[in-house]
Amino acid sequence: MAGGEFVTLEVADGIGTIRLARPPMNALNRQLQEEIRGCALEAGAREDVRAVIVYGGEKVFAAGADIKEMSSLSYNDMATRAHELSGSFSALAGIPKPTIAAITGYALGGGYELALCCDFRIAGDNAKVGQPEILLGIIPGAGGTQRLSRLVGPAKAKDIVYTGRFVGAEEALA
Incomplete structure (x- = not known):
């Protein structure tokens, strides 16, 4: 097993599972982002990994940016963070193997963007996806x-982007 504190x-059996574990909502702070990058690069490079699943847990995939962390940043810091x-x-999207986002619970904002980086998205019945950043005056x-x-x-x-509304699994499938 490789990774860091939160990722x-x-x-096992040729399947690499990138698991997010930053309770309660897997908010994407700087450390979690870097750990995602590291695990994605490793999964892409390992010969024993033939496919990759990204999973956040039963109740939440990832709820997006860590708003508490963002609130103390200047505009320039925010621009740097967006680039990071x-x-x-991009490291996840660049894995040269099939990638699957296993979405249970919320995948919002940056969490939904993370899922969109994968080749496939599989949503549980309780999945809710969306880009509610607009409700905070932020563009994804x-x-x-x-x-x-x-x-x-x-x-x-x-x-989806202009309204910031959440989309359930059934609608997302349609």
């Missing part, structure tokens, strides 16, 4: 608007 890479977050997500900043638009089309993506 681990577990490998994008780098972490880790490539989610582009990935979402390519996945569901521009009109549906605009609906």
Whole structure:
């Protein structure tokens, strides 16, 4: 098992599982982002890993940015952080093996953007996805608007991003 305090890479039978574990909501602080990046790079490089699952737990995949951490940042610090977050997500998107986001509970904001980096998303019955950043006056900043638009089309993506509403598993499947 590899990883850090909040993110681990577990490998069994050729499947690498990147597990997020920062209770209560897997908020994406700087440390968690860096640990995601490290585990993604390792999973991509390991010959014994043939596919990767990203999993946040039964109740939440990832609830997005750590707002407490963000509140103390200046504009320049926020821009730097957005670039770092994008780098972490690019590492996941760049894994040269099939990747699957196993979504249970909430995948919101940066958490949803993390799921969108994967090749496939499997949602449990209790899954709720969305990009509610707009409700805080923030535009999604880790490539989610582009990935979402390519996945569901521009009109549906605009609906989700502009309203900040949550989408349940059944609607996401449609």
